[in-house]
Amino acid sequence: MITSLLIANRGEIARRIIRTARRLGIRTVAVYSEADANAPHVREADEAVPIGPAPARESYLVPDKLIAAARQSGAQAIHPGYGFLSENAGFAEAVIAAGLTWVGPPPSAIRAMGLKDAAKKRMAEAGVPTTPGYLGEDQSPERLHREADGIGYPVLIKAVAGGGGKGMRKVDRSEDFPGALMSCRREASASFGDDRVLLEKYVTRPRHIEVQVFADQHGQAVHLFERDCSLQRRHQKVIEEAPAPGMDAATRESVCQAAVRAARAVGYEGAGTIEFIADASDGLRADRIWFMEMNTRLQVEHPVTEAITGQDLVEWQLRIASGEPLPLAQEQLHIRGHAMEARLYAENPATGFLPSTGPLTHFLLPTESVRVDSGVEQGGEVTPTYDPMIAKLIAHAPTRSMAAARLAAACRAVRVWPVKTNAAFLARCLEHPDFLAGAVDTGFIGARLDALVPGADPSEAVLQAAAVARLAPVTAAPIGFRLNAPPRIEVRLESEGARHVIQVKAPPRPSALPVVTTGEQTIVFAQGLAHAFTPLREEGTAGEATASGGAVLSPMPGRIVTVSVEAKASVRKGQPLVTLEAMKMEHTLLAPFDGVVVELPAKTGAQVAEGVVLARLEPA
Known part of the structure; x- marks a missing residue:
C-alpha cells in the first residue's frame, strides 16, 4: 500500500x-497557492508545500x-483529485517518469478518451453505441x-478536448451557427x-x-x-442521484456492461466514468442510450455511488494504484437505497446565477442526516480565482422520495452571509412535483x-424576525392602544x-428563525436564503447609485474577453x-435598450472589478 501521498488539488477535493x-x-x-495559505486542506494535511501565486x-x-x-x-505517490490536471496525460507521464506512483489511469487511456472524436470512434469499434454526428478532421x-446543416437542427457543438460543459453550444438555427x-x-x-x-445531433428530451x-x-x-x-x-450539473429514476434491471445491465466494455477497450485502470446521453421521450430504453464521453478520473458526484x-x-x-486487485467482484x-447530491455554489440565482x-x-452547513463535503469554512x-462550488450536500435514504426530502431540508438549513448561494434554488428543485415524479431531463x-x-422579497415571518431582533437597539414608535386590539410596536x-x-x-415573541445581529446589520436566515436589514435611513440620506441610466456595469470581478461593439x-x-470571463465561465452583457454607445471604457484583456462601468448607452 502507498505510504505517503501528495494531493495535487485543493479545497473539498483535497x-x-x-x-x-x-x-x-x-x-x-x-499543496497550496498564495490564495489558499490558510485553507482548511492545508491545515488538515500532515505537511503542506507552497507552489506559487493564486492563479x-x-x-x-x-x-x-x-x-x-x-x-x-518525500511523497511516494501523487493523487490529482478531480479537475485541474487529473485528466492530463502529460502530467501523468511526468509523475511516472519521476519515479512516483500515479493514482489514476494509464496516460495512454487518458489520451484515448480525452479527445471526444477519437474516443467515439474507438467506442463504436468496441460495440458501444454512439450518437450520430460529425467527427471529421476538416475543421474549417x-x-x-x-455538416451541421446536414445533421439537422438543433445540433450541439462540443470541444474535442472539452469537459464540464465548457466549450459546448446548442445551435437551433443555421444562421446562428457561425x-x-x-x-x-x-x-x-x-x-x-x-x-x-x-458536432452531435441534439436529443430533444435528453437525460444524462x-x-x-x-x-x-x-x-x-x-x-x-x-x-x-x-x-x-x-451544462453544469446541479443535482445528481443514484440509481437513475425509471431505470429497469434489463436497461441497467445493458448500459453498465457497455461501460465495462468501454473501459476494457482502452486498457483502463483505476476510477473512471462513462457518460451516456439517453433519449427519454419514451422512458429509459437500452436502444436509446448512447455513449457521450469518458471522464478518466473520479467525479465530483462520486459520493452518491459510495x-x-x-x-x-x-x-x-x-x-489499485498500489497494485492490489479490485476489492470486490461484480x-x-x-x-442499497437511494442517494442524492446537491452542489452548493457561491452564486446568486436572483441575478441570473452570477x-x-x-x-x-x-x-453554517447542516450536519444532521446528510454528508457534507466542503472546502471552505x-x-x-x-474569491473569483477558483470554481464557485463551496460544498456538496449528500443525502441517503431507503427511497428516492425520502432522500429528496432529506436533502431539501438540508439545503433550507444552509446559513451563509454575505456571499450568496443557490441553497434555496436547490431546495425548490428537490421539492418540485415533476422532479419527485422522476420526470427529469437536462432541460428541467x-x-x-x-x-x-x-x-x-422577504416573507412576513422574516420581517417579523428582523423587527423583533432590532427592537432593543431601535427606538420604537409609541405603543398604540386600540379598543379590543393588542398593542403594537412599529419598526x-x-x-x-x-x-x-x-x-x-x-410584547414581542422570540423569533423561530435564526438571526444574527452585528452593529447596524441584522441577518435573518430562512429557507436557504439570507436577508440583511439595517435601520431605515431618513428620506434623502440614501447614497447615490454608482451608475445610472444607460450604464452597463460589470456584475462581478472578471476578465474582459470580447468587446463586441465600437x-x-x-x-x-x-x-x-x-463578454466577461469569471470562475471559468463566460458571461455576455447585452444592450438594455435600442441606443448609441456614447462611452466604451471596456478593453479586451482587461481585469475589472464588480460595479465598473463597461459601456454607457443613450436611447436612440
Whole structure:
C-alpha cells in the first residue's frame, strides 16, 4: 500500500482524499497557492508545500511545481483529485517518469478518451453505441456549417478536448451557427488549449446517465451502477442521484456492461466514468442510450455511488494504484437505497446565477442526516480565482422520495452571509412535483426557471424576525392602544434598497428563525436564503447609485474577453456588448435598450472589478 501521498488539488477535493488517506494510515502532503495559505486542506494535511501565486495556471496547473513538491516532501505517490490536471496525460507521464506512483489511469487511456472524436470512434469499434454526428478532421467553419446543416437542427457543438460543459453550444438555427462556433472555440481554447470541435445531433428530451467503472492492473473491470446527472444548468450539473429514476434491471445491465466494455477497450485502470446521453421521450430504453464521453478520473458526484454501494471509492483508487486487485467482484456489488447530491455554489440565482464572492462571515452547513463535503469554512473567503462550488450536500435514504426530502431540508438549513448561494434554488428543485415524479431531463431547470428561483422579497415571518431582533437597539414608535386590539410596536427597516415598516405585537415573541445581529446589520436566515436589514435611513440620506441610466456595469470581478461593439455604434436591445470571463465561465452583457454607445471604457484583456462601468448607452 502507498505510504505517503501528495494531493495535487485543493479545497473539498483535497479534504476528501485526506479523510480516506488518514483512515488508511497514509501520510498526506497538501499543496497550496498564495490564495489558499490558510485553507482548511492545508491545515488538515500532515505537511503542506507552497507552489506559487493564486492563479491556477501559475500554481495548481504547473506540473513541475507539483512534482518538485512531491520530491521535497518525500511523497511516494501523487493523487490529482478531480479537475485541474487529473485528466492530463502529460502530467501523468511526468509523475511516472519521476519515479512516483500515479493514482489514476494509464496516460495512454487518458489520451484515448480525452479527445471526444477519437474516443467515439474507438467506442463504436468496441460495440458501444454512439450518437450520430460529425467527427471529421476538416475543421474549417464552412465544412462544420455544412455538416451541421446536414445533421439537422438543433445540433450541439462540443470541444474535442472539452469537459464540464465548457466549450459546448446548442445551435437551433443555421444562421446562428457561425457565432456559436466562434464562441465555443474561444472558450475551448481558453479552457483546454485546443479549439477543435465535433458536432452531435441534439436529443430533444435528453437525460444524462453515467456509469462508475473501476479496473485494476490485473485485467479485471467492474461497474458500480449508474448515476443520473440530468438536472443541469448551462451544462453544469446541479443535482445528481443514484440509481437513475425509471431505470429497469434489463436497461441497467445493458448500459453498465457497455461501460465495462468501454473501459476494457482502452486498457483502463483505476476510477473512471462513462457518460451516456439517453433519449427519454419514451422512458429509459437500452436502444436509446448512447455513449457521450469518458471522464478518466473520479467525479465530483462520486459520493452518491459510495452511499448506495457502501464503498469508499478513494480507497479503491489507492489500493489499485498500489497494485492490489479490485476489492470486490461484480456479483458482490449491490444497490442499497437511494442517494442524492446537491452542489452548493457561491452564486446568486436572483441575478441570473452570477458568481458571488467575498468573505464568509457566517457559514453554517447542516450536519444532521446528510454528508457534507466542503472546502471552505467560516472566516474564509470565496474569491473569483477558483470554481464557485463551496460544498456538496449528500443525502441517503431507503427511497428516492425520502432522500429528496432529506436533502431539501438540508439545503433550507444552509446559513451563509454575505456571499450568496443557490441553497434555496436547490431546495425548490428537490421539492418540485415533476422532479419527485422522476420526470427529469437536462432541460428541467430551464423550462421551470421562474418557479425554481426564489423571489428576493422577504416573507412576513422574516420581517417579523428582523423587527423583533432590532427592537432593543431601535427606538420604537409609541405603543398604540386600540379598543379590543393588542398593542403594537412599529419598526422601520430597509433591505436591498426596499423600505419596510413592520408592526410587531407587544410584547414581542422570540423569533423561530435564526438571526444574527452585528452593529447596524441584522441577518435573518430562512429557507436557504439570507436577508440583511439595517435601520431605515431618513428620506434623502440614501447614497447615490454608482451608475445610472444607460450604464452597463460589470456584475462581478472578471476578465474582459470580447468587446463586441465600437464607440458611437448604434445597438439594438439584447445585442451583445461585452463578454466577461469569471470562475471559468463566460458571461455576455447585452444592450438594455435600442441606443448609441456614447462611452466604451471596456478593453479586451482587461481585469475589472464588480460595479465598473463597461459601456454607457443613450436611447436612440
